[in-house]
Amino acid sequence: MDNRDPLSNPGYLVRILSMVLSAGLLAVLIAAVVDLGDEPTGLTARVMEQIDQSGVSHPPTAVLLNFRAYDTWLEVAVLLLAAWGALALRQATRLPEQPQATSAGPVLDWLVRLLVPLLIVTGVYLLWLGTNAPGGAFQAGAVIGAALVLLRLSGYRSVGLLDALWLRGSLLAGFAGFLLIATVLFLAGWTFLEYPPDQAGLLIVIIELLITWTVAVSFVALFVAARPDPDDLNTESEGGHG
Amino acid sequence: MSLFLIYALAAVGLFAICLHAIITRSHLLRKILALNMMGSSVFLLLIAIAYRNSVEETADPVPHAMVLTGIVVAVSATAFALALARRYHAETGETELSDGDGST
Amino acid sequence: MIEAAIWVILIPLICGLAAFAIGGRTSRLLGLIGAGLTTIAAFLLVAEVWVNGVWEYSLGGWEAPLGISLRADGLSTFMIAMTAVVGLGISLYAVRYFALTPGPSPDPSAPLRTGAGRGEKSQATWLPSESYWPLWMLLWASLNALFLSSDIFNLYVGLELLTLASVALIILERERASIIAGLRYLLAAFLGSMAYLLGVALLYAEAGVLDLQLLADAELTGTAVQVAGGLMAVGLLLKAALFPMHFWLPAAHSSAPAPVSAALSALVVKAAFYLLIRLWFEVFEPASSIAVEQVIGVLGATAIILGSFQAIRQARLKMMIAYSTVAQVGYLFVMIPLAGSFGDPQDVWRFEAWTGGLYHALSHGFAKASMFLAAGVILSSLGHDRVWNLAGSAARFPVIYLSFGIAGMSLMGLPPSAGFVGKWLMLTSAVESAQWWWAVILLVGGLLTAGYVAIVLSQALQRDVEIDREPDPIPRIMTLSVFGLAVLSMLLGLRAAEPLEFLEIGAPFQTLITTVEE
Numbered sequence: 102m103d104n105r106d107p108l109s110n111p112g113y114l115v116r117i118l119s120m121v122l123s124a125g126l127l128a129v130l131i132a133a134v135v136d137l138g139d140e141p142t143g144l145t146a147r148v149m150e151q152i153d154q155s156g157v158s159h160p161p162t163a164v165l166l167n168f169r170a171y172d173t174w175l176e177v178a179v180l181l182l183a184a185w186g187a188l189a190l191r192q193a194t195r196l197p198e199q200p201q202a203t204s205a206g207p208v209l210d211w212l213v214r215l216l217v218p219l220l221i222v223t224g225v226y227l228l229w230l231g232t233n234a235p236g237g238a239f240q241a242g243a244v245i246g247a248a249l250v251l252l253r254l255s256g257y258r259s260v261g262l263l264d265a266l267w268l269r270g271s272l273l274a275g276f277a278g279f280l281l282i283a284t285v286l287f288l289a290g291w292t293f294l295e296y297p298p299d300q301a302g303l304l305i306v307i308i309e310l311l312i313t314w315t316v317a318v319s320f321v322a323l324f325v326a327a328r329p330d331p332d333d334l335n336t337e338s339e340g341g342h343g
Numbered sequence: 344m345s346l347f348l349i350y351a352l353a354a355v356g357l358f359a360i361c362l363h364a365i366i367t368r369s370h371l372l373r374k375i376l377a378l379n380m381m382g383s384s385v386f387l388l389l390i391a392i393a394y395r396n397s398v399e400e401t402a403d404p405v406p407h408a409m410v411l412t413g414i415v416v417a418v419s420a421t422a423f424a425l426a427l428a429r430r431y432h433a434e435t436g437e438t439e440l441s442d443g444d445g446s447t
Numbered sequence: 448m449i450e451a452a453i454w455v456i457l458i459p460l461i462c463g464l465a466a467f468a469i470g471g472r473t474s475r476l477l478g479l480i481g482a483g484l485t486t487i488a489a490f491l492l493v494a495e496v497w498v499n500g501v502w503e504y505s506l507g508g509w510e511a512p513l514g515i516s517l518r519a520d521g522l523s524t525f526m527i528a529m530t531a532v533v534g535l536g537i538s539l540y541a542v543r544y545f546a547l548t549p550g551p552s553p554d555p556s557a558p559l560r561t562g563a564g565r566g567e568k569s570q571a572t573w574l575p576s577e578s579y580w581p582l583w584m585l586l587w588a589s590l591n592a593l594f595l596s597s598d599i600f601n602l603y604v605g606l607e608l609l610t611l612a613s614v615a616l617i618i619l620e621r622e623r624a625s626i627i628a629g630l631r632y633l634l635a636a637f638l639g640s641m642a643y644l645l646g647v648a649l650l651y652a653e654a655g656v657l658d659l660q661l662l663a664d665a666e667l668t669g670t671a672v673q674v675a676g677g678l679m680a681v682g683l684l685l686k687a688a689l690f691p692m693h694f695w696l697p698a699a700h701s702s703a704p705a706p707v708s709a710a711l712s713a714l715v716v717k718a719a720f721y722l723l724i725r726l727w728f729e730v731f732e733p734a735s736s737i738a739v740e741q742v743i744g745v746l747g748a749t750a751i752i753l754g755s756f757q758a759i760r761q762a763r764l765k766m767m768i769a770y771s772t773v774a775q776v777g778y779l780f781v782m783i784p785l786a787g788s789f790g791d792p793q794d795v796w797r798f799e800a801w802t803g804g805l806y807h808a809l810s811h812g813f814a815k816a817s818m819f820l821a822a823g824v825i826l827s828s829l830g831h832d833r834v835w836n837l838a839g840s841a842a843r844f845p846v847i848y849l850s851f852g853i854a855g856m857s858l859m860g861l862p863p864s865a866g867f868v869g870k871w872l873m874l875t876s877a878v879e880s881a882q883w884w885w886a887v888i889l890l891v892g893g894l895l896t897a898g899y900v901a902i903v904l905s906q907a908l909q910r911d912v913e914i915d916r917e918p919d920p921i922p923r924i925m926t927l928s929v930f931g932l933a934v935l936s937m938l939l940g941l942r943a944a945e946p947l948e949f950l951e952i953g954a955p956f957q958t959l960i961t962t963v964e965e
Contacts, residue, residue, distance in 0.1 A: 116367050123363040130355035133649055133674035139345045142655025143396030143403040147513050160404030161411065169408055171506045171515045175592065175604045176412045178460075179611055182585065183419035185467070186615035187426035189578055190626075239415055269468060277464055284457060293453050294507040316415075323422035327429050358645060365638060374634060381641045385648055392652045406651065409600055413644065416607045420637050423611060427618070427630040434623050440631055 156301025157232045165237065166305045170294050174283070177275045177312060184272050184319040187326035194265040196253075196325045213255045220248035228313050232302070238275075238309040242316025249321045260321045272322065275315030278308055350391035357384035369439040371428040375421060382417035386410045451491035452502060452519045455527055455591045458484045463584030470577055475542060478580030482538035485587060489531035493949075496524045501953040503597075511597075511658040518597040518660065520953025522805065525946065526594045526721050529809050532935065533713050533816045534587050536928040540820050541583070541706040543922035544827070545576030575619040575704065582619075586612040586710065593718050597659045599647050599679075602722060603640065606686070610636040613715050616707040617699055628698035635685055635695040639719075642682030649675035650730075663729040663955070676731040680743075683726075686719035689743075689780055690750035693773045697757075700772060701765035705823020708765065712772045713816035717808050720779050727783065728801070728955045735788050744784035748888040750777030755895030759902065764822045764832035767899055768815070775811045775858065778870075778892065779804055781885050785876045796879040798956045802947050803872025809946070810865030813936035814854035820929045821851045824921055834903060841907035846926050848907050850933035855900030857936040860893045865939035868947075 148160050148168070155163035165173050188194070224245035231237030252259040263271060282304055287293045296304050361384060364377035389406040396403035432438060462481025466474035496502055502519040505511065519527070589608040596602050610633065617629040647657070653671045654662055681692075688696040700711050727735065754774030761767040782804025786797045824847050826832040829840060841848040857864035860871075870889055877886040939946065 112367070112369075119363050119366040122366070123359045126362060127356060127359035129674050129677070130358065130645075131352060133671040134348065134351040134355055136670035137351070137649070137652050139347055139395060141396045141398070141403075142652065143392070144405045144512055144655065145396050145398040145401055145403040148404050149398070149401060151509070151513060160401065161407040164404045164408035165411060167507065168509050168514050169405075169412075169601075172408070172412050172601050172604050175589075175601070175608055176415050178585065178589075179416050179604065179608050180419045181467075182582075182608065182611040182615055183423040185578075185582075186423055186611065186618070189615070190426055190430050190618060190621065192621075237411075239411060269470075273464065273468055277468070280457075280460060280464060284461065287453065287457075292505070292508040293450070296507070320418075320422075323419075323426065327422060327426040358641075371630075378634065378637050378641065381638075382644070385641060385645050388645070388648045388652075392648060395652070396655070405657075406648075409648075409651075412600075412604060416604060420607060420611065420633070420640075423614070424630065424633050424637065427614075427626060427633060430621075431626055431630055434626065440627065 154298060154301075156296060156298070156305050159231065159233045159235070159237075161235070162231050162237050162305075166308065167296065167301065170279075173312075174276070174279045174294075177279060177315065180316065180319050181272055181276050184322045184326075187323050191326045193326060195263065195268055196260045196322060209255055213251060213257065217248045217252055220244055220251070224248070224313070224317075228309060231309060232305075238312040239316055241309075242313040243320060245313065246317040246320035246324075249317060250324050253321065253325070260318060260325075263318070268318070268322070271314060271318040273315070275308075275312035278311035282308065347391050347395040350394070351388055354384045354388035354391060357381075357387065371431070371438055371440065372425075375424045375428060378424070379417060379421045382413065382421075386413055389413075449491065450504070451488045451495055452504065452517060452595055454488040455485055455492060455531075456588055456595065458488055459584040459588035459591070463581045463588060466581035466584060472577075474577050474580040478584060479538060479542060481584050481587075482535050485591075486531040486535045489527050489591075492519060493524055493528050495519075496521065496952060497949065511661055512656045515601050516597040516658055516660070517595045519595055521950045522721070522725070522954065523594045524952075525805065525809070525950055526717065527591055529717075529812050530587065530590050530594070530714055533812050533932065534710070536932045537706045537709050537713075537816060537820070538583070540709075540823075540925050540928040541579060543925050544704070544706055544823060545574075545579060546922075578619060579616070579704075579706070582612055582616050583706070583710070586616065586715070590714055590718055594721060598657050599650065599659060599662070599726075600657050603644050603647055606643065606719075606722075607640055609715060609718060610640065610686075613711060616710070617703045619704055619707065622702070624698070625702040628695070628702045631695045632699040635692075639682040639685035642678045642685070644682075646675040646677075646679035646682065649678070659725065659729060663732075666733045667730070668734050672731070672734045676726070676734055677739075679726055680723060680731075683719045683723040684743075684746075684780075687716055687723065687779075688773060688776055690746050690753060690773065690777065693750065693754070693776070696773055697766055697769040700769040700819075701763070705820055705826070708769070708823070709816040709819035712769065712819055713812040716772065716776060717812060720776070720808060724782075724801075724804070728786065732788070732955070737784075737787070737789055740784040740787035740789065744781050744885060747777040747780030747783070748885070750774060751781070751888055751892040752777075752895070755892060755899065758899040759895070761899075762834055764825060764834050764837070764903065765819070767834060767903070768818050768822055771818075771858065771896070771899065772811075772815060774892065774896070775807075775815070778807050778811075778873075778889070781888065782807075782873060785873060785880060785882065785885060789882065790880055792956075794880070796876040798954065799872045799879075800876035801954070801956065802950050803869050803876060805869075805950060806865060806872060806943065806947070807869030810857050810869055810936050810939065813932050813939070814857040814866065817850050817854040817929050817932035817936065820925070820932070821847045821854075824925060824929065828921065834906060837903065837906040838909045839907070841904075844921060844926075846930055847921070848904065850930045852900070852904055853933040853937055855896070855904070857933075857940070859896045859900065860889075863940045864937045865943070866936065868940045868943045 152160060152163050155167040157163050224241040227236040228241035249259050283294050358381055361377045361381035365374055368374055389410050393403040393406035459481050462477045466477040496519055504517040506515045589605055589612055593605040596605055614629045614633045618625050649671050651657055654665050654667055685692045700708050751774050754770050754777060758767045758770035761770055782800050785800030790797050822832055857866035860866040874886050874889055
């Protein structure tokens with residue numbers, strides 16, 4: 102449909118129908134929300150009862166990494182699939198450096214030198230904070246991933262240094278760590294996805310560390326893979342880097 | 344009108360707007376953004392529910408955990424869709440899916 | 448207790464992860480090992496459930512409202528077993544398929560691993576044959592996870608995992624058509640997930656729990672529950688491609704490589720169907736109404752008629768088979784008004800319709816997998832799959848067309864196939880409940896199915912066409928898996944008593960409770 106004349110466009114009908122549909126949906130949803138009312142339901146009390154046995158003291162972290170660890174594990178698999186699919190689409194086995202990267206200029210240079218360490222420290226702090234306050238592996242991974250993207254955009258070498266094997270390993274680390282710990286404990290006779298209460302805190306920290314790194318690298322991989330046109334990547338591979 | 348109701352109504356309003364955008368916007372980027380926003384509207388509702396379910400100063404952590412999980416899932420799906428859309432654009436030069444067989 | 452149910456999720460995940468990590472030719476071996484072991488675990492689970500009844504498990508030792516539970520009743524195990532057998536057939540076929548069709552020639556400018564550096568020995572490449580195995584293992588794991596999960600939010604994550612694995616498989620060969628189809632599929636499935644998730648949020652706000660059993664016990668009613676149910680149902684219908692939300696299916700299912708098409712049509716669509724059935728008859732039963740169920744039935748009926756007509760009109764074999772899936776999905780949803788609130792809770796015919804629909808899902812799983820795999824052989828040997836240019840090709844691959852014919856008979860519902868059993872149960876139910884209009888649709892649909900199967904076979908069986916080449920050396924294992932799946936779709940009709948009895952384990956119908964207690 103190339104000739105998009107706004108008046109004779111068949112989209113006009115679609116627009117009206119869509120408006121009717123959306124408005125109808127809205128009415129139904131409002132009715133549902135009003136019907137819900139203000140009476141609390143939910144699991145707040147239950148989580149607070151059991152949180153002492155979870156190995157962490159921040160309720161959402163306890164839910165994410167212990168009570169509902171299965172969700173978190175599958176979610177890491179979703180991230181893995183997305184990053185993997187995007188890289189396969191570009192035939193990229195490594196993350197190339199920014200092709201047109203040249204000297205960034207003094208202001209950017211100064212800013213990057215200031216920001217990146219700050220971001221990394223923030224990321225690590227968020228990770229550490231996750232056990233008793235809002236924070237955790239995904240937030241930390243996102244911040245560190247942002248630092249890596251910033252490095253890449255301003256022409257520094259960062260994730261491009263990961264060779265094919267390390268890139269693969271980084272993408273798999275979070276999921277594999279979860280899988281390994283769960284399988285070994287399961288074979289040792291524990292309930293599946295149960296942590297021995299004594300080691301729960303330690304195991305959660307290990308898993309969080311791995312997830313942080315996986316999230317950071319996956320985000321950069323998704324950023325790189327979704328970014329430029331194919332030629333861009335190809336010229337890069339011919340040019341090599343350093 | 345309670346605080347929960349205000350946020351919940353905003354959330355479902357956003358959801359309906361996003362549905363309209365997904366159907367009528369043909370540019371892929373807009374469609375994908377609308378889908379992502381739709382996710383955010385559900386997350387907003389979940390946060391409102393967590394607030395509603397508070398016991399003494401503690402909000403319900405289960406919807407919080409659902410939001411955190413949901414965000415990562417939505418980010419993954421969005422990024423993958425963007426990668427596909429970029430590839431599609433590189434191959435065809437188009438920014439819209441052709442309406443061949445009555446797609447939304 | 449060996450907890451076979453845990454292993455049907457763990458084994459494909461471990462093998463898939465190993466295939467991701469190691470890559471290369473080893474991935475094929477890992478995939479085969481994974482397929483074999485998962486099948487064994489699936490049948491151990493069948494035995495366990497058969498002997499001990501419903502199996503329940505609290506993950507991490509945290510009981511249901513707080514933690515996530517896994518649950519294997521007759522229905523779940525039935526789906527897992529079907530996935531195992533179909534999956535094993537597809538895996539055996541795929542071993543040789545990717546060797547036969549190397550896919551698009553490697554893009555000379557594409558590889559990025561020219562950058563000198565350590566670790567380049569690993570020779571990571573993105574050949575479809577290598578990416579296939581880890582993705583297929585993850586797809587399989589996510590199917591089993593979906594069938595076992597008893598937590599509506601966990602099911603959302605499982606659905607997304609399934610979607611991303613499916614899309615990654617559709618675009619395996621990175622051809623233009625498949626990228627467009629994959630993108631459209633991803634957007635449609637994403638929208639479906641969002642509707643489902645909003646439903647989950649509303650349901651949690653209302654009931655305060657996420658566990659399916661607890662939600663079912665709560666016997667929820669009211670506006671919010673009905674809206675939640677509607678949203679979840681629409682989201683899942685979009686993923687199950689019920690008319691008119693089927694627009695993404697034909698392109699997606701036909702542009703993928705044959706083993707992927709087979710998995711998508713035979714299994715992935717069924718996962719959304721399974722989940723809808725589970726929610727509908729367990730959680731939303733009290734909130735459901737006859738009118739809504741009749742509407743879904745009408746959509747199913749329309750899908751049967753229009754999908755079959757579209758299939759007859761298609762010029763390409765894979766498109767024809769994909770439209771046939773649109774039609775067959777329609778049958779699955781005609782079950783809803785039959786098994787739904789039209790009757791009283793004690794009526795036996797409700798349960799008959801329910802088992803009939805599920806048996807139809809089973810027979811379609813086998814038959815459709817066989818058909819797509821057969822089409823893959825034809826496409827890769829002839830270099831095309833134009834229906835009207837197949838003349839005389841039956842002489843080249845007689846067994847392939849024989850299998851196609853057998854699978855077609857099961858789709859039509861001819862006795863003694865498994866498709867017959869499913870349709871017979873639904874027909875009986877339609878007559879007993881005096882909803883004769885569904886019976887008419889079921890019969891007309893069978894005739895239309897015969898139409899498109901006959902077109903293919905009559906073309907292929909033309910005698911007086913010169914065949915210029917010797918029969919192709921099609922790897923025996925491929926022929927065998929095509930034939931095996933077709934034969935199973937027939938044999939399961941001869942021995943339907945046990946599977947039907949198996950489905951009763953934990954089924955959500957009151958009639959059964961009385962029979963069991965006697």
